Amino acid sequence: MESTREWAVRQDADDPLSSFRKEFELPEGLIQLNGNSLGPLPRAVPGALERAMRHQWGPRLIRAWFEDGWWEAPVRTGDRIGRLIGAAPGQTVVGESTSVQLFNAVTAAARLRPGRTVLLSDAANFPTDRYLAASVARLLGLRLTEVPPGGIGEALERHRGRVGAVLCGAVDFRTGELFDVPRLTAEIHAAGAVAVWDLSHAAGAVPVEVDAAGVDLAVGCGYKYLCGGPGAPAFLYAAARHHGALDLPVTGWHGHARPFAMEDTFVPAEGIERARTGTPHILSLLALEAALEPLEAAGVAAVRRKSLALGDQFLGLLRDLGPGAEGAPGPGPEGGVPAVEVVTPTAPERRGGHLTLRVPGAAGVSAALLERGVLTDARPPSLLRLCLNGLYVSYTDVFDTVTALRDALEVTR
Ligand SMILES: *Cc1c(COP(=O)(O)O)cnc(C)c1O
Numbered sequence: 117m118e119s120t121r122e123w124a125v126r127q128d129a130d131d132p133l134s135s136f137r138k139e140f141e142l143p144e145g146l147i148q149l150n151g152n153s154l155g156p157l158p159r160a161v162p163g164a165l166e167r168a169m170r171h172q173w174g175p176r177l178i179r180a181w182f183e184d185g186w187w188e189a190p191v192r193t194g195d196r197i198g199r200l201i202g203a204a205p206g207q208t209v210v211g212e213s214t215s216v217q218l219f220n221a222v223t224a225a226a227r228l229r230p231g232r233t234v235l236l237s238d239a240a241n242f243p244t245d246r247y248l249a250a251s252v253a254r255l256l257g258l259r260l261t262e263v264p265p266g267g268i269g270e271a272l273e274r275h276r277g278r279v280g281a282v283l284c285g286a287v288d289f290r291t292g293e294l295f296d297v298p299r300l301t302a303e304i305h306a307a308g309a310v311a312v313w314d315l316s317h318a319a320g321a322v323p324v325e326v327d328a329a330g331v332d333l334a335v336g337c338g339y340k341y342l343c344g345g346p347g348a349p350a351f352l353y354a355a356a357r358h359h360g361a362l363d364l365p366v367t368g369w370h371g372h373a374r375p376f377a378m379e380d381t382f383v384p385a386e387g388i389e390r391a392r393t394g395t396p397h398i399l400s401l402l403a404l405e406a407a408l409e410p411l412e413a414a415g416v417a418a419v420r421r422k423s424l425a426l427g428d429q430f431l432g433l434l435r436d437l438g439p440g441a442e443g444a445p446g447p448g449p450e451g452g453v454p455a456v457e458v459v460t461p462t463a464p465e466r467r468g469g470h471l472t473l474r475v476p477g478a479a480g481v482s483a484a485l486l487e488r489g490v491l492t493d494a495r496p497p498s499l500l501r502l503c504l505n506g507l508y509v510s511y512t513d514v515f516d517t518v519t520a521l522r523d524a525l526e527v528t529r
Pocket residue numbers: 213214215241242244245285289314316317337
């Protein structure tokens with residue numbers, strides 16, 4: 117029953133989130149399953165940019181900083197993203213690239229634990245994170261130790277009393293595995309260290325609760341599940357209890373306690389404002405702010421519920437492809453499709469925003485899927501990633517994707 121297209125069409129008809137699809141400019145005839153890399157264009161964004169240019173920048177020039185709320189945009193948008201990650205207001209700021217926010221967060225975290233000599237970093241993390249962690253370690257004279265998230269407890273024990281900061285990704289960008297943020301944060305705290313979480317693949321996809329989990333610092337990009345557009349500014353969260361001691365290496369006059377006094381030395385603002393730098397990328401910031409509307413209206417919890425349901429539907433249909441379809445890799449059925457291994461843990465509490473499959477020749481399969489109207493991506497050598505975002509992907513899309521996948525596997529075998 118659940119394996120039919122009729123079932124999928126009925127699910128869509130009953131789905132309270134199905135109306136959010138029209139809030140995005142999705143190309144006709146293309147199923148967008150690549151939202152874990154670049155979220156689709158929200159309909160509200162072109163108008164917001166048009167207004168910012170024609171009604172703010174154009175006619176009001178410099179007055180727009182205060183008349184149109186540009187000055188407050190980094191913290192206003194920060195508070196909105198904060199709500200999506202379980203942060204009370206006044207702890208999140210938006211601006212700069214993910215690289216800069218990571219550099220700022222990791223350096224400030226290490227500076228919160230002077231005398232501790234080891235920086236622990238997630239070995240499976242995104243390259244930007246790993247490169248930045250190595251750079252911060254060189255700069256501060258720390259020893260960098262890279263371990264997979266599963267090895268953090270053991271590494272904290274091995275370097276007992278020496279680990280100052282730990283940088284981890286909440287969701288593995290390759291495998292889609294979701295880690296237990298509250299539990300790992302508690303382990304990190306028990307070792308006297310500070311936890312910095314990269315939420316790039318989690319914000320807007322899974323209900324992280326940074327305040328409740330006791331997270332110290334967090335960063336994330338704005339262009340994946342937040343749909344802020346290519347190169348959208350990134351966010352930085354710092355728990356209020358750290359604000360007074362937060363010594364951020366990248367500073368600017370917008371983060372000064374008295375920005376317009378143009379003083380000789382930097383005196384950080386009281387709260388999260390100290391994490392502001394110089395003049396922010398206002399147009400990109402306003403695009404990101406407008407992009408948040410559908411996600412806020414739907415709610416992360418509801419989007420997550422539907423994403424998991426779409427994942428269940430997908431995994432069920434995949435099983436129907438044949439005996440070799442799930443679990444251990446092996447030959448597919450006689451005359452059937454080649455084996456597909458599901459890499460992402462299938463338990464809902466361990467599944468992030470996307471599903472990752474291991475298929476031979478993943479890049480070719482991804483290209484064959486695109487020819488059949490399904491946009492995915494491949495990570496070499498054999499991983500295929502599919503992001504079933506409940507905000508704009510439908511049950512019918514999932515059914516059609518599995519049909520396309522069967523064809524793509526046949527033509528690429
Ligand atoms: C996407 C992503 C980033 C973004 O990195 P850029 O260098 O801004 O492209 C950083 N960290 C993680 C874990 C990511 O998934």
